[in-house]
Amino acid sequence: MNHTTHHPRKIRQLLPIQDVRLDGGFWKDRQELITGVTIPYIWEALNDRIPGVPKSAAVENFKAAAGLSDQGFFGLVSQDSDLAKWIEAASYSLMIKPDAELEALLDGVIEILDQAQEDDGYLNTHYSLNGIDKRWSFLRESCELYCAGHLIEAAVAHYEATGKDSFLRIARKYADHIGRVFGREEGQKRGYCGHAEVELALVRLYRVTGDEEYLRLSKYFVEERGQKPYYFTVEKAAASSDRNIMEHLVYALEEENYQHSQSHLPVREQEHADGHSVKGMYLYSSMADLALEYGDGELLQACKRLWDSVVGKRMHITGGIGSSAVGEMFTFDYDLPNDASYNETCASIGLIFWAQRMLRLEPDRKYADVMERALYNGVLSGLALSGKQFFYTNPLEIWPEACAVRKDKEHILTERQHWFDCPCCPPNISRLITSLGQYIYTLDEDVVYTHLYMSSSAKIGSGSGAFTLVQESGYPWNGSVRLRIEGEAPVKRTLALRIPGWARDYAIMLNGVDITKETAVENGYAKIDRVWTDGDTLELLLPMDVEKVYAHPKVRYNGGKVALQRGPVVYCLEEADNGPVLSGISLPRESKPEARFEEGLLNGVVALYADAVKTAVEQPALYSAQRPAEEKVRIKAVPYYAWNNRGRGEMAVWINER
């Protein structure tokens, strides 16, 4: 591993969120589902107006802290973050689709937040309602800075969406308070949060305000993590510790071993992705942010090591991460059990956050490949086609009876839920999908990198060099992508198109002329340098064959098994299509799966069909020297993300191969 320190050459920009709009196709449909159904649904849930689901009280808590309600605090210490993430998603929704009613609703919520904020800037309903004297006393589990981070992110989004600074002022006041409380000066607490999040939020706050204090505070939190003496040991011993009211938490795992919060070592010394997977993704994202802002090559190297650890050894084919339900955490290399991994939706979302930041440090398709993998599979599986049900865990294999009966599988839910006691995933998936435009491009000085393919239009550059880049694509069902330049003046740029890792071949056409052979590919990006004029059209043709994919042999769980993937979409078998006992199916090596788009299936998907064999389900004995009878069957696979939209049943991504 190369530990040499070097500096990123330049900072690659993201396009302002408003400047990239999805125009149609697969993701526009999902954005409309989120803005039209999910965001209103979550608002109802946060206001406890959906019968039969776990209580939220997220809004009520803020009203109570604002003196507008006499209810006590309800919920987890992370409860404030649910509302914050909803505000962030709703703000992105306003950028996609102006909505005066929603904007007014947000104004009202922000007014409550304003009233709930303490005079010194502190803003956390759990402590305001349960005893503010205990604040900042048990950072390991209190989620205060985590909640603060989400409030800050939401405020930045709201400001960017509306131009109003009503929420941003609240967030800055809170961030300023945090800056006074934490640090290495006399009288400051030398702590950091047990759940990373505020670190990346402060970078966003710095970027929107230009106030470098926020960047320094982020750097402090990131650098202090894992230093000795361990802050979490110190705070636990303190008389003022609030540890007692946290004792119900499952994360008591980390007594004297702070891997769970990635606080066991200074971040620059961390070699493996350990601990809680969402915490990890948020921390690594902030490390990438700081590596970028400070040109910190050593921090970049740490990010790259951790990236290789996650992506090379600890990630499911779906982009699911976190192999242990207990602790919702990473375990060890190649431990990727299909029927037991946690694979929290939020962790795969965090992986996308991190990948986007790595792409700003170095444009290498390996980051975009993972971003795409997580997006089309392990993230999207978290959302029902209805937009109103959600998976928290995203296993790759389900035997419903086992999850119902076995205590070691009780964390694995077999059906999407309407709401959760800890409803972190629904607003998280909402804020990601409403801000997807941010993930398509990065801009180098003269290079436009295209990382994701989705029908969209993006405003690039300003003044006389401005142009619009219009993408049209049937992705992910076909791999034809067309990029059209719309602009008044000719503009010299390099367009860099990602050739996905899954593609066996590709062709590039410029205004109808095949330029594949003349086009250099660097780090997975085909670069076309040219003076572009209005109407120039670049086409990328990616044949989407059905691929049989194999896991590394050290993944014990997948020995002798194969998965099916087409383009970025990973497939699974469902009981609804193939009957029970999916483990009885074997795919012969010579079988060639076929793809067929089916309009009426799961809102329109490409399904895969293949000749296979299946053992007869009924057999006389539990053990027999007679090989079970087999029959030829035609198996049908559907996109993994769409599983469990037709009732409860068995599901399997990995299929026995013969």
Add this chain to the structure above:
Amino acid sequence: MNHTTHHPRKIRQLLPIQDVRLDGGFWKDRQELITGVTIPYIWEALNDRIPGVPKSAAVENFKAAAGLSDQGFFGLVSQDSDLAKWIEAASYSLMIKPDAELEALLDGVIEILDQAQEDDGYLNTHYSLNGIDKRWSFLRESCELYCAGHLIEAAVAHYEATGKDSFLRIARKYADHIGRVFGREEGQKRGYCGHAEVELALVRLYRVTGDEEYLRLSKYFVEERGQKPYYFTVEKAAASSDRNIMEHLVYALEEENYQHSQSHLPVREQEHADGHSVKGMYLYSSMADLALEYGDGELLQACKRLWDSVVGKRMHITGGIGSSAVGEMFTFDYDLPNDASYNETCASIGLIFWAQRMLRLEPDRKYADVMERALYNGVLSGLALSGKQFFYTNPLEIWPEACAVRKDKEHILTERQHWFDCPCCPPNISRLITSLGQYIYTLDEDVVYTHLYMSSSAKIGSGSGAFTLVQESGYPWNGSVRLRIEGEAPVKRTLALRIPGWARDYAIMLNGVDITKETAVENGYAKIDRVWTDGDTLELLLPMDVEKVYAHPKVRYNGGKVALQRGPVVYCLEEADNGPVLSGISLPRESKPEARFEEGLLNGVVALYADAVKTAVEQPALYSAQRPAEEKVRIKAVPYYAWNNRGRGEMAVWINER
């Protein structure tokens, strides 16, 4: 399922333990290991003289209760049973190998028990030392009757071994006390134990004393179980309940659902093997005892239903039972995970106890087949070749790193332990192996059923009809069994030889003449009816081919997999022979495993060799459309029972088949 009530026609007897002696071969070696090494070792452990192992205090507790020590009680509520089971095993040892020193040692222990017994007969150190006013107040978890049962069994064994009634008197006094405390009369407690055991012990006490009160008490305990109102609910609500001091117990699972102790339904209504697997085996054993003693056909039907549930749907190929580590219990049909099942050694021992009793009800080889399966595999795996280390759990697949890191596998130990906090298995395996002679034969009036094949001599009959049946066999390494009659007078008997379920073929020779075709087979037993004279020799020839065995397709974990078995012995792959990543091995369908006896391997075993393929362990990527490179390998399989005698490593019973 046939619920028709019918009565067993007759009671089949067991031979007195002293009358069957192992003469040599596989099991004689194990008996010598147990008597020479394990029993002395356990005595040291029970006296806390083995450095570095968990404290027992089992002897010290009795000394304290006897007023001979001022230590307080130490250990689990079941701690007394460890000493009891050791006394039982030591008593059998005396029958095998007279040992004046051991006998004197037992006399001394029994003297302590005598002094520890309360005046009214009660004998339990936990309550005598912790507050006798709380006795019998929390039967669900107190293990008092469970411990009583083991004391009674030990006393019966001691009496049978030595002819001394010193311990039997103590046991009877205790049993009489229990008879006064429990029952349906006014002033009696209408309870039963959360862990069945006393029920079968009381039948043994009845058989040795002839006192029918003990039989009736057993029947009461068995019949009362599961009646409403649930006794465990009643006792929990009582002011006198000792529930508080039991709150540390893991079995708090069973709040208001008494499946864990098989107390959810009256025993005659139970359809499935549910709950704690050891508790279940002991209960079903006592049910079989009572069905026999009372000629109770309905109870027999219940036993048969439960047998089919265990053996037809909930048992590993090794005879391992109890698929959940949490609760050490059964789960649901076909849920037999190789890497997560508990498969407690004691549960497989209990399965043998039950099978032996079923054979007395109906001689059907299906019971003996399971007895043999458990004995050679899931029981024997509990004991190291050294005789001093033990497995509590007996999984069928081990990836050591997963057990070390994954919280959901922390119950699965990857190496045999020197001792346990709950050391139930070491003395249990000792008492089974020292009394193995009891399991070979049952006697009908004129039929001698041979269930197990092991070199031995048995005294059968009395007076002028007496003869000795001498078995010689290289079992389990070869299937040639020779039975020789030694007796002064001719005797007319039917010898019934079990044709094991695993045997594809067999031949029977009478004094060198092939009588296979003339010999009728009934319920799996070949019956040879004859007037036998001294020197008559019957040979059973069972070809021991290597069998590829398949699990029922509904066992999801074994889809596409095969196990190797030869005779009664189930095989496994070990990392020691095959390198790491056993999941990368595939056995082609056409591969024909070969067997070879290896004197120097694992104290002498038949090893299996087969041509197979294995994926290269090193691959560049975590996921790839390139099938991993494969190489041809010669795999080596060793008997499952002998795994982990060459250090820690991967192990797998079920192998991918191609």
